[in-house]
Amino acid sequence: MSRYDRYLFSTGAGLLALIWVLPLLYAVWTAFHPSAYEANFTLSAPLTFENFAKAWNAAPFARYFFNTFVLVTVITGAQFVLCTLAAYGFARFRFPGRDILFGLVLLQLLVMPDVLIVENYRIIHALGLVDTLAAIALPYVASGFGVFLIRQTFMTVPAELDDAARIEGAGPLSILWRVYVPLAKPTYLAYGLVSISHHWNNFLWPLIVTNSTETRPVTVGLSVFATTDSGVEWSVINAATLMTSAPLLLAFLLFQRQFVQSFMRAGIK
Amino acid sequence: MKRREWVWGWALILPALTFIFLFTHFPAVMTVINSFWSTPRGRRPARFVGLENYERLINDPTFWKVLTNNLWYALGTIPLSIGLALLMAVFVNRPFRGRALARMSFFTPTVLPLIAVANIWLFFYTPGFGLIDQILGVFGVGATNLLGQGGTALPAIMAVAIWKEAGFFMIFYLAALQAIPPQLSEAARIEGAGRWTIFRRITFPLLMPTTLFVSINAVINAFRLVDHIFILTGGGPDNASSLLLFYIYETSFRYWDTSFGATLTVVLLGLLCLLAIGQFFLFDRKVHYK
Numbered sequence: 051m052s053r054y055d056r057y058l059f060s061t062g063a064g065l066l067a068l069i070w071v072l073p074l075l076y077a078v079w080t081a082f083h084p085s086a087y088e089a090n091f092t093l094s095a096p097l098t099f100e101n102f103a104k105a106w107n108a109a110p111f112a113r114y115f116f117n118t119f120v121l122v123t124v125i126t127g128a129q130f131v132l133c134t135l136a137a138y139g140f141a142r143f144r145f146p147g148r149d150i151l152f153g154l155v156l157l158q159l160l161v162m163p164d165v166l167i168v169e170n171y172r173i174i175h176a177l178g179l180v181d182t183l184a185a186i187a188l189p190y191v192a193s194g195f196g197v198f199l200i201r202q203t204f205m206t207v208p209a210e211l212d213d214a215a216r217i218e219g220a221g222p223l224s225i226l227w228r229v230y231v232p233l234a235k236p237t238y239l240a241y242g243l244v245s246i247s248h249h250w251n252n253f254l255w256p257l258i259v260t261n262s263t264e265t266r267p268v269t270v271g272l273s274v275f276a277t278t279d280s281g282v283e284w285s286v287i288n289a290a291t292l293m294t295s296a297p298l299l300l301a302f303l304l305f306q307r308q309f310v311q312s313f314m315r316a317g318i319k
Numbered sequence: 320m321k322r323r324e325w326v327w328g329w330a331l332i333l334p335a336l337t338f339i340f341l342f343t344h345f346p347a348v349m350t351v352i353n354s355f356w357s358t359p360r361g362r363r364p365a366r367f368v369g370l371e372n373y374e375r376l377i378n379d380p381t382f383w384k385v386l387t388n389n390l391w392y393a394l395g396t397i398p399l400s401i402g403l404a405l406l407m408a409v410f411v412n413r414p415f416r417g418r419a420l421a422r423m424s425f426f427t428p429t430v431l432p433l434i435a436v437a438n439i440w441l442f443f444y445t446p447g448f449g450l451i452d453q454i455l456g457v458f459g460v461g462a463t464n465l466l467g468q469g470g471t472a473l474p475a476i477m478a479v480a481i482w483k484e485a486g487f488f489m490i491f492y493l494a495a496l497q498a499i500p501p502q503l504s505e506a507a508r509i510e511g512a513g514r515w516t517i518f519r520r521i522t523f524p525l526l527m528p529t530t531l532f533v534s535i536n537a538v539i540n541a542f543r544l545v546d547h548i549f550i551l552t553g554g555g556p557d558n559a560s561s562l563l564l565f566y567i568y569e570t571s572f573r574y575w576d577t578s579f580g581a582t583l584t585v586v587l588l589g590l591l592c593l594l595a596i597g598q599f600f601l602f603d604r605k606v607h608y609k
Binding site for chain 2: 055056059060062063064066067068070071073074076077080132133135136138139140143144145146148151154155157158160161162163164165166167168169170171172173188189190191192193194197222247250251253254257258268269272273276277284287288291292294295298299302303306
């Protein structure tokens with residue numbers, strides 16, 4: 051690569067990166083400055099946390115955060131357990147109907163509960179769960195993607211390890227726990243990160259099944275906060291926006307490498 | 320012995336399958352069934368109406384509008400975000416000063432909730448006040464309401480989706496690029512191939528499985544993600560920026576016409592099935608697998 055080429059290359063990369071980060075920088079700028087500097091970029095503008103304080107006090111964000119936190123924990127936890135069991139069953143047991151059932155599970159990669167809002171609402175309504183945290187979580191507690199991903203990993207575990215444990219008299223569940231799960235740790239990390247960010251960001255379904263402060267997650271709370279015409283200043287809305295994304299953003303900055311690698315791992319089929 | 324293995328297998332998959340069937344397969348089937356029934360209202364229970372909902376669908380100009388919108392949305396966002404993703408991956412695949420920063424800048428929008436992303440962009444688009452108008456103002460263009468005009472509302476929404484998605488797809492290309500053995504391009508270079516030729520004849524074909532995977536994801540997302548519409552335009556003006564799933568939401572949960580909502584969902588499911596069939600029969604052959 052000639053020096054000219056290299057120069058062109060890094061300029062292009064830098065320019066694109068700059069364009070890409072600009073919207074976010076802009077949001078950060080308005081959130082940390084008084085509203086008078088919303089569109090006035092003087093470096094001497096005074097920094098302030100007031101917008102965050104205003105946003106925090108204007109809507110029950112503490113409750114929203116709590117709800118999201120509970121949701122994400124429950125969903126990811128349930129997915130780990132249910133998908134692990136199913137993945138183990140599909141990977142290491144022979145039983146009639148296995149391939150058809152696995153095909154049906156894979157179908158969920160294409161038709162996600164996200165698009166079946168009408169009928170899923172009907173089901174949740176019939177169960178009497180409208181406006182509860184359980185209603186938001188239930189359609190997602192078992193995931194076809196999770197089953198698929200963990201099964202892929204389990205298939206690579208050498209059968210000799212399995213046999214050795216069996217000769218020692220270990221039952222299927224204890225083999226799963228002592229042999230398979232420890233070997234799949236990177237997959238769990240990858241899947242966990244993907245799942246957490248997915249469910250932290252989920253909006254449409256929670257919007258449909260919740261209608262009170264007590265059950266709303268942050269995404270719905272933020273949209274309610276931002277769309278009420280109460281003359282809220284832009285800088286405050288931007289502060290609220292950053293606030294709701296902050297935990298994920300911070301986690302991303304801290305675990306950048308793992309994050310990127312886990313998304314890669316989760317995508318490779 | 321064999322019987323025991325069967326029982327174990329079924330027992331292990333039962334819990335997950337129960338939930339997956341209850342919230343994916345069962346509702347999918349019920350969607351189709353309910354599209355042949357009327358919406359129950361008050362004391363009037365649902366009654367079988369045959370193809371009435373479908374007749375209404377065909378004569379509903381809003382349906383055709385959102386369907387065309389959705390196709391344009393897919394056509395506009397998918398190739399662009401995939402192209403940009405590939406460009407980003409090629410950029411950050413080789414070392415230069417600030418590479419980590421560039422990669423971070425590309426990937427960060429992916430982590431943000433779409434609803435937050437829409438909030439950030441809404442401020443960009445605000446007429447007279449937002450950043451875009453301020454820049455245009457320098458060139459003497461007056462206030463433009465990009466989100467409020469029929470012709471620009473959909474492209475404005477598409478820009479947001481591209482910004483959010485490209486970095487996500489970049490990750491997969493990056494993984495694929497790193498898996499390509501460097502000897503291949505070295506050999507080609509010795510043969511006298513230029514860099515563009517190497518990319519076109521070696522790198523790009525080897526990236527085909529990734530492109531397929533990313534494309535399928537992109538298509539699904541084009542029909543699945545409508546969060547930003549809630550914040551940016553609410554589907555307006557005059558449905559100019561409404562997408563199929565957003566229309567399903569409006570029909571079912573604003574006007575509570577759930578049967579028509581189910582009929583619209585059938586169309587969406589049909590489109591996703593087409594995608595599956597297309598992926599299976601058409602695309603698979605063109606993909607170079609090792």
